[in-house]
Amino acid sequence: MNGPDSRRRAGTDAVTIALGYLTSFAYPLVSLPFLARVLGVADLGVVMLLLAVLQVVIHVTDFGFSISALRRASLARTVAERSQVLMETVWAKTVIWLVCTVVMIAVTLVVPGLHEHAGAMMLGLLLVLAGAWYPGWMLQAMGRMLTFALVMSLSRIIALGGLLLTVRDPAHMDLAVAWQLAPQALAAVIAWWLLVRVWGSARVVRVTRLGVTTALRDSAPLFVSNATVVVTASTSSLALGAFAAPSQVAFFGAAERFGNAVRGVMRGVVDAMLPRMAAGNVAGMRRFVSLGVVAAYGTAGACLAIGAGWVIPWYLGADMVGAIWPTRLVGVMIIIAGITTVLTLHANAEHRYGLVARLTAIGAVVHVALCIPAVLWAGAVGATLALIVTETVMATLFLHDLLRRRSAGARGAQAGADAHGRRARRVDLGI
Incomplete structure (x- = not known):
């Protein structure tokens, strides 16, 4: 964490993060009624089905790294340590994503309702992978709360603008799915640029199979x-x-x-x-x-x-x-x-x-x-x-x-105190 910590700073960080999440709620509030009018109820239902399936992949791919990687990164003290945590985490997520993708491709080919939307599914899976590489937890671990909130808001504003400009009728269903998943992918690009190019707080390093396995096990x-x-x-x-x-x-x-x-x-x-x-x-x-x-x-x-x-x-x-x-x-x-x-x-x-x-x-x-x-x-x-x-x-x-x-x-403290008292009495008695 950059700079000395204090209760005031903790409170400010909490408010900043909360405002960032509240701002991000504007995206679904605007996109849902817009898509309902442009696509119609039936096609909106298809989009919601695809997003529901892809949301499962997102949850599985996260695998709890939003907590475990955040904790590991917050305890890292050097650029090398942070970089190791960063790369091990994103590659561990990639391994999980690959397994999920194989399963989703099989499901898409078997389920009739999904088979005709295989293109949208594949595009969505690629955007899920890009979003999995978003190291928002690293920004939090470094105390970059304002940056985290701004990246969150900016990525959603860009995605919402893209949605409103490009989705015009049911033929643009693939774009509708893509723009719903785009915020995390855009945030990933911005965050990596800041971490590696602007701040120099992390760098691309080689990882071992043991490191990735350890991250998964943790x-x-x-x-x-x-x-x-x-x-x-x-x-x-x-x-x-x-x-x-x-x-x-x-x-x-x-x-x-x-x-x-x-x-x-x-x-x-x-x-x-x-x-x-x-x-x-x-x-x-x-x-x-x-x-x-x-x-x-x-x-x-x-x-x-x-x-x-x-x-x-x-x-x-x-x-x-x-x-x-x-x-x-x-x-x-x-x-x-x-x-x-x-x-x-x-x-x-x-x-x-x-x-x-x-x-x-x-x-x-x-x-x-x-x-x-x-x-x-x-x-x-x-x-x-x-x-x-x-x-x-x-x-x-x-x-x-x-x-x-x-x-x-x-009980442990009391036992320690009793042991200390016994030693002190032995010293007093010259034992």
Whole structure:
């Protein structure tokens, strides 16, 4: 991190990252209604299907490197060390991308609905690879938060401009898919130019198979925890689709999107705080970050719970009043999630990825077990209540682990003090 750290700087970085993510939300807000008018409902559905499939590749390719590589890079002290982390990470991502691409090509050839759009799929896969090389985590590790936010915003503005200028009718479906995936690829070009050519903060170095394998092994538990989060997120909608009326799916989906917006912004902020937590040498800073994250989640959750009654009818229309109570319950879940997020941040900073994977997997199992009975009992409200129970279980598990480790540390300190006292008495007695 460049320059001395302080609470003021940490707060400024958090606000900068949050504003960058909020600015990036303008892209889908403009592109979605534009594509709906230009392409029509049927072709927009095809584009959304292709993007949904490619989004799976994006999640798998990330493999948890947004955390593991960020932590490794934040602990690097020289250009050579940072360069090694950078190259090992991007080549590890490339290996995963190659495996995913082989699978996606096979799926595209087999599934009739995708076969006729093979060109758009291949173009999308290439852009996913380019986006996988975006070292945004390196910018965060170096404390370049303003640059990170500007690159994020600029890449989306450029992509949005390209979309509006080039997509004119359904014949431009391939371009529509490409511009949706272009922001990360553009950000990669900008970030590499800054890191290598402008700042000289990293350089292209050779990597070994062992280095790439080590990077993959280090991030594997994080991939497991990310996968369990995806399972938890998708189970509710699937259960509602199978056992409830379509309107209940819409009510829950609307509430979930409000919660995802909060979590999307806060995840960026929390990830940016990881280098400070990993340093581990300033207890006051760790407390400041922890309290700040809990307060932000608590404030956002309270706003959702309190404001849902008038925001939902105004923003989504009177037909969506059934989403009011699910949104209120999502607000409660967000408040609890603040505790889980802070404790997860501490565990990741201490390189306890296995613990995070284990506890999030338990949470996913609990949610899957609860979801169908909850949906059958109360539809969208039941699904959100299941989310609250799942989040509470995970928060409780993380708190139990924290208290257990503190108790063990206190016993160890007391044992050390007792041993020191015995040695001192022996010295006094001349033994």
